[in-house]
Amino acid sequence: MLIAIWFSSNSVKGKAALQLSREIGVQYKTAWVLLMKLREAITWRREEMRLDGEFEIDGKYAGGHIRPENKAEDRIDRRLKKYQNMKRLCALAIRQRGLGGQTFTRIIRDEDSNAAWAAVRVAGDNGLCGRAWQL
Structure with a gap:
């Protein structure tokens, strides 16, 4: 999971599931599920964040x-x-x-x-x- 996070966060426009599956050596479905869970976690974290001050x-x-x-x-x-x-x-x-x-x-x-x-x-x-x- 950490490798998938690293690969997807270091690419400019995100990472496609097919490319991620090639890089970490898993099936396409596995890479797709990893990316979707990662995006869901980012969205959940973003909804919880608040700004304060200036x-x-x-x-x-x-x-x-x-x-x-x-x-x-x-x-x-x-x-x-x-x-x-x-x-x-x-x-x-x-x-x-x-x-x-x-x-x-x-x-x-x-x-x-x-x-x-x-x-x-x-x-x-x-x-x-x-x-x-x-x-």
């Missing part, structure tokens, strides 16, 4: 890129709302300050203050939040 919030938008046309006269302004792709999501990271700080991630639609503070209330203990945003 934290920092940052977001990154991903997805929804539309390849522009080659000819400049055929291009449209993608900055306008009517031409934007609505598949774009924001990955919000909430990091507790300090050396032993924990990090929470949430996927939200927009990086506005309401969505960010809602995620902080879910992650934070007793709603304690310090200088999350300095406007």
Whole structure:
């Protein structure tokens, strides 16, 4: 089990069950069950974690890129709302300050203050939040 945890945590995008089965020399079903139990344990641990004190919030938008046309006269302004792709999501990271700080991630639609503070209330203990945003 420790080898499976080590292999899956040291890979960039996680580990596929087939690749893990090859690396540790077990059947595919065994590797799949190991990975599912590991992911379940991580999810359970994450639900129990709480942040307190000061934290920092940052977001990154991903997805929804539309390849522009080659000819400049055929291009449209993608900055306008009517031409934007609505598949774009924001990955919000909430990091507790300090050396032993924990990090929470949430996927939200927009990086506005309401969505960010809602995620902080879910992650934070007793709603304690310090200088999350300095406007």
